[in-house]
Amino acid sequence: MAEVVIVPSAEEAGRLAADAIIRLIARKPNAVLGLATGSTPLSTYAALAERATAEAGDLTHVRGFALDEYLGLPADHPESYRAVITREVVEPLGLTPPNIHVPNGSPDGIETAGDDYERAIVAAGGVDLQILGIGTDGHVGFNEPGSSFASLTRVKTLTEQTRRDNARFFAAQNAGEASDAVPMHCITQGLGTILRARHLVLLAFGAAKAAAVAAAVEGPVTASQPGSIIQLHPHTTVIIDEAAAADLANADYYRHAWLNRPAWQQL
Numbered sequence: 001m002a003e004v005v006i007v008p009s010a011e012e013a014g015r016l017a018a019d020a021i022i023r024l025i026a027r028k029p030n031a032v033l034g035l036a037t038g039s040t041p042l043s044t045y046a047a048l049a050e051r052a053t054a055e056a057g058d059l060t061h062v063r064g065f066a067l068d069e070y071l072g073l074p075a076d077h078p079e080s081y082r083a084v085i086t087r088e089v090v091e092p093l094g095l096t097p098p099n100i101h102v103p104n105g106s107p108d109g110i111e112t113a114g115d116d117y118e119r120a121i122v123a124a125g126g127v128d129l130q131i132l133g134i135g136t137d138g139h140v141g142f143n144e145p146g147s148s149f150a151s152l153t154r155v156k157t158l159t160e161q162t163r164r165d166n167a168r169f170f171a172a173q174n175a176g177e178a179s180d181a182v183p184m185h186c187i188t189q190g191l192g193t194i195l196r197a198r199h200l201v202l203l204a205f206g207a208a209k210a211a212a213v214a215a216a217v218e219g220p221v222t223a224s225q226p227g228s229i230i231q232l233h234p235h236t237t238v239i240i241d242e243a244a245a246a247d248l249a250n251a252d253y254y255r256h257a258w259l260n261r262p263a264w265q266q267l
């Protein structure tokens, strides 16, 4: 079972996730991080920017692989995940740019971009700690409902729900329908790719995520709820706020287990 930690705020969640990442980097200075984008991991990245160098030491050897990228956005588009990762992670943490990889969303060579990305992850020795958000429709990475549990990095079509959810990031470009500016296609690590990471840390905040969180943590393991793959992973930590925990049947047990965790137990 995933360890479920219910916290009062996204800031507290970010502190806990950062604790785990800092411990990992202190132990393994060239650790491989799996990097999510979107709003959910921002408190984790902010906590890391504040504390990681002081607490973990040199970060220049840290390596990273983004979960996904939109297809066909110009390289300099501010909402391309390459740009987001550079702005939110690489620059504030002082990481070494060539160490940080993002799937290639350029239409040129898209047929081989997924395989290339998989090879790069394997060559790096695999992902040590994968940060995950979850979509309101249950997606992780951009693996929309129905994605194969064995899937590897490949092109996917976003659901209209995901495009609407992400329209807020493209507000400046929106003219007609709110979601029109959000690309329809993406390239994403597969559920099989994500399952190979050694530690999954799934974060979720707010009432809009409650149903997806409950389905991921307690629902049947089904491709209709891609987040439910966490139940197949031997080491998953779910860190959520009260609103995102609202639909969990066993919330009281998770609180009890966290309050009474053995002194030696770390995330």
Ligand code: F6R
Pocket (backbone or CB within 6 Å): 035, 036, 037, 038, 039, 040, 041, 067, 068, 132, 133, 134, 135, 136, 139, 140, 141, 142
């Ligand atoms: C982002 C990603 C997505 C997001 C999810 C939640 O790299 O892969 O799965 O984590 O769409 O997005 P936010 O955090 O913006 O609610």
